[in-house]
Amino acid sequence: MVKRKKVIFSPAIAADRAYLGVHNDPVVSAEVERLLSHRTRDIRLNDELNRLFRERIWPQTAKIIRAWMIWVAILGVLTLALNMLLLPLDILKSIILPSAVLPPIALALALVWRRPRAPWLQGSLLIAGVFGILLSIALVGLNAGGEFYERHLNIMLFVAITAIIIFGIPLAWTVTIAALALSLYYVFQLTNPSLELGSALASTLFFTAGVFATVAARRNMTLLAQKSFLLELRDRHRVFELGEVNDRLESLARTDPLTGVANRRWMEEMLVRLWDKEKKSPGQVAMLMCDIDEFKKLNDHLGHAEGDRCLVQVANIIEKHVRRNLDVVARYGGEEFLVILPQLSEAEALLVAERVRESVEAASMPNPTSSVSRYVTLSIGIAVQGAGSENLSSEQLQQHADAALYRAKQSGRNRVVIHRPQTSSLDDLAEENAV
Structure with missing residues (x-):
């Protein structure tokens, strides 16, 4: 948001x-x-x-x-x-x-x-x-x-x-x-x-x-x-009105016009504030990379209008499951959403991600040509920077979340996967962490 x-x-x-x-x-x-x-x-x-x-x-x-x-x-x-x-x-x-x-x-x-x-x-x-x-x-x-x-x-x-x-x-x-x-x-x-x-x-x-x-x-x-x-x-009064207009313009510049959540620019600014201020790590923080499964098929079969409605509804579902004044949700790509969850542990981030995934599936948005389900589903990759673990840059944490999302896709989609650096086997990782 x-x-x-x-x-x-x-x-x-x-x-x-x-x-x-x-x-x-x-x-x-x-x-x-x-x-x-x-x-x-x-x-x-x-x-x-x-x-x-x-x-x-x-x-x-x-x-x-x-x-x-x-x-x-x-x-x-x-x-x-x-x-x-x-x-x-x-x-x-x-x-x-x-x-x-x-x-x-x-x-x-x-x-x-x-x-x-x-x-x-x-x-x-x-x-x-x-x-x-x-x-x-x-x-x-x-x-x-x-x-x-x-x-x-x-x-x-x-x-x-x-x-x-x-x-x-x-x-x-x-x-x-x-x-x-x-x-x-x-x-x-x-x-x-x-x-x-x-x-x-x-x-x-x-x-x-x-x-x-x-x-x-x-x-x-x-x-x-x-x-x-x-x-x-x-x-x-005119200065006040001008300030209001500037605020609205700034909000529009940082908001995805379709879904109403933050756009990629705002998310990148947020990551800079979290990591680069005083050149310190933000401490414990979780990152979710969410991707709508086989979204291209939905667009091709039902049309872009239905695809847009799907994106809006998925964004609303994600927002409902995060903390309004602390977490940040952004549309990071065409059908990708990036979520920052400060001060959450791995278990807490997994709980949030699973609730989001289940809610998207329960919404029963049609995707009739999907090989995963007749309805829209979501794959989520999680990466967590622990309070006492090795400090990671925002780019590194994002790469870990991308890797976890890739594994969720490769292991069947419609699931949540947590990045674990010590696990090298893709099959073992999917079996251990897929939900």
């Missing part, structure tokens, strides 16, 4: 194939092609592609968010320490509580993004956490008053804008964070005692335009990332 070569992937590549959805799914492939045929700005991923895209970018997005949160926490601690050194005690007392809230919130969000969770949960926690960070910064300015008021509102918007730009999150999450930031800014500016209403509205409008421009830029970045993902998905 031909054993197709399997491509072994590392765990990282296997995971990569999984989250990119590289499989023979015509629905996914058709949707990818449809989206790529439109303009980038019109890309809208369906539920399945959106899930694959999120899985694809999650590690990078989570890493960025964790890094951002850690830096925000560090800067919050450093700012609080600096304020404790520089600010008057009365101002320090008013800002210490909102300042102290920021680092724990940021660190908690960093922990949340260490592993994937339900999207709704992760999104809700992220939005709530960012809102808490922004509110903390705004309250510091509110409590400090004076020049700190306007400065901290601007810092709050700066923090929000950096989050919007670098977070590769769904657009709905981004818009929500932007809306919350602008709402906080608008509310605190309107209540700023040092600003007139017109100045507050003007600054709010200015920053609103900036935030919306940032959201639009983030959306374009997301669309480009989605298009890149679709192109990667299509390319990998």
Whole structure:
């Protein structure tokens, strides 16, 4: 039986194939092609592609968010320490509580993004956490008053804008964070005692335009990332399909087209692997050379179509009696089959060969002009390389199996003969080993 070569992937590549959805799914492939045929700005991923895209970018997005949160926490601690050194005690007392809230919130969000969770949960926690960070910064300015008021509102918007730009999150999450930031800014500016209403509205409008421009830029970045993902998905799918085609071509090149078992080329490659790898003997191995008795008469009398059916059925019978994942069956000639049985002793190989011979005879395939039987029969020669015996090359073992097959033919056909080097008499050999 031909054993197709399997491509072994590392765990990282296997995971990569999984989250990119590289499989023979015509629905996914058709949707990818449809989206790529439109303009980038019109890309809208369906539920399945959106899930694959999120899985694809999650590690990078989570890493960025964790890094951002850690830096925000560090800067919050450093700012609080600096304020404790520089600010008057009365101002320090008013800002210490909102300042102290920021680092724990940021660190908690960093922990949340260490592993994937339900999207709704992760999104809700992220939005709530960012809102808490922004509110903390705004309250510091509110409590400090004076020049700190306007400065901290601007810092709050700066923090929000950096989050919007670098977070590769769904657009709905981004818009929500932007809306919350602008709402906080608008509310605190309107209540700023040092600003007139017109100045507050003007600054709010200015920053609103900036935030919306940032959201639009983030959306374009997301669309480009989605298009890149679709192109990667299509390319990998095509590579996968090409690999499948190559596997099929390789299998066809190594398979006998009539019987479906290995052809002579594959068997010769198998023998090379067994014997020539590291220039060592394969240890205990048995070789069966099987030949259909008087096959030419069957072809001449019943026609080549019947002969082909006979070959297919004999190949199937042989395959049924060998180990699927260890033994190799090949059509080695017109009506000859070569079988390799690794790790089998002489007695075990004889048992397999006799079962094959009996099954072929029991199949009652007609061969009316045969001198052996009215039905198709099989002669088998066996050669065995023992675990502790003299090392033989694959050519030598094959010659021994051929010699045993010749003796089986000469001694009447429809029998199994084992090659024994110490036996010189053909009659004695046939009498001792023929079944």
